[in-house]
Amino acid sequence: SSELTQDPAVSVTLGQTVRITCQGDTLRRFYASWYQQRPGQAPVLVIYGKNYRPSGIPDRFSGSTSGNATSLTLTGAQAEDEADYYCHSRDSSGNHEVFGGGTKLTVL
Amino acid sequence: EVQLVQSGTEVKKPGESLRISCQGSKYTFSKYWIAWVRQMPGKGLEWMGIIYPGDSKTRYSPSFQGQVTISADKSITTAYLQWSSLKASDTAMYYCARRSVHDDISLLDYWGQGTLVTVSS
Numbered sequence: 001s002s003e004l005t006q007d008p009a010v011s012v013t014l015g016q017t018v019r020i021t022c023q024g025d026t027l028r029r030f031y032a033s034w035y036q037q038r039p040g041q042a043p044v045l046v047i048y049g050k051n052y053r054p055s056g057i058p059d060r061f062s063g064s065t066s067g068n069a070t071s072l073t074l075t076g077a078q079a080e081d082e083a084d085y086y087c088h089s090r091d092s093s094g095n096h097e098v099f100g101g102g103t104k105l106t107v108l
Numbered sequence: 109e110v111q112l113v114q115s116g117t118e119v120k121k122p123g124e125s126l127r128i129s130c131q132g133s134k135y136t137f138s139k140y141w142i143a144w145v146r147q148m149p150g151k152g153l154e155w156m157g158i159i160y161p162g163d164s165k166t167r168y169s170p171s172f173q174g175q176v177t178i179s180a181d182k183s184i185t186t187a188y189l190q191w192s193s194l195k196a197s198d199t200a201m202y203y204c205a206r207r208s209v210h211d212d213i214s215l216l217d218y219w220g221q222g223t224l225v226t227v228s229s
Contacts, residue, residue: 030212030213030214031211031212031213032213033213033214033215033216035153035216037153042203042219042220042221042222043145043153043203043205043216043219044219045215045216045217048210048213048215049210049211049213049215052210052213054217084152086152086153088153088155088214088215088216089214090214095167096155096157096167096168096169096170097143097155097158097169097214098155098169099145099152099153099154099155100152101152102152102153
């Protein structure tokens with residue numbers, strides 16, 4: 001099992017706000033990054049660290065961290081945001097890295 | 109823009125060997141780690157390991173140590189993932205990704221398109 005835990009599935013109504021959470025003790029020491037994976041596509045980096053967004057990622061994506069949890073928030077979810085989302089960070093050794101189990105986001 | 113281009117789909121038999129590749133371009137290949145990530149059918153992402161092409165230093169996930177070999181040839185800006193004896197359980201999509209570090213945050217900022225490996229008798 002992964003050192004990072006995510007809820008397997010979350011849903012949101014079109015235009016509403018949703019938070020996807022990743023938990024793990026290592027998040028007290030290391031920041032995480034978040035990836036979006038649409039069906040049949042390679043993952044895409046959407047948020048990293050406290051709240052950094054790569055160029056080209058819409059500002060409706062934001063990140064936050066508190067204690068042993070990090071969250072990805074979508075403000076005003078769009079149909080194209082329906083995807084799997086993964087958190088990623090270092091493991092307890094600090095020398096290796098891990099992904100969370102992934103959260104399937106459904107936009108209703 | 110940074111590009112990572114992976115080799116094509118592979119169909120192999122159990123026990124066969126295989127090497128897949130990931131060629132980077134439009135950035136200084138030797139100065140960024142390359143990560144390999146497995147995705148089994150219908151499953152999540154798994155971090156396999158990383159290599160620094162500048163000196164070929166590697167780190168493997170404990171789950172993959174001894175199961176695969178990661179290498180790189182910086183002269184042709186290419187990283188490799190290799191198996192000496194494939195198993196059916198190696199059937200998966202394999203992605204390479206460029207690993208960057210920003211304020212001690214590890215991130216995979218560019219990804220290859222993936223290489224599908226199918227192992228079946």
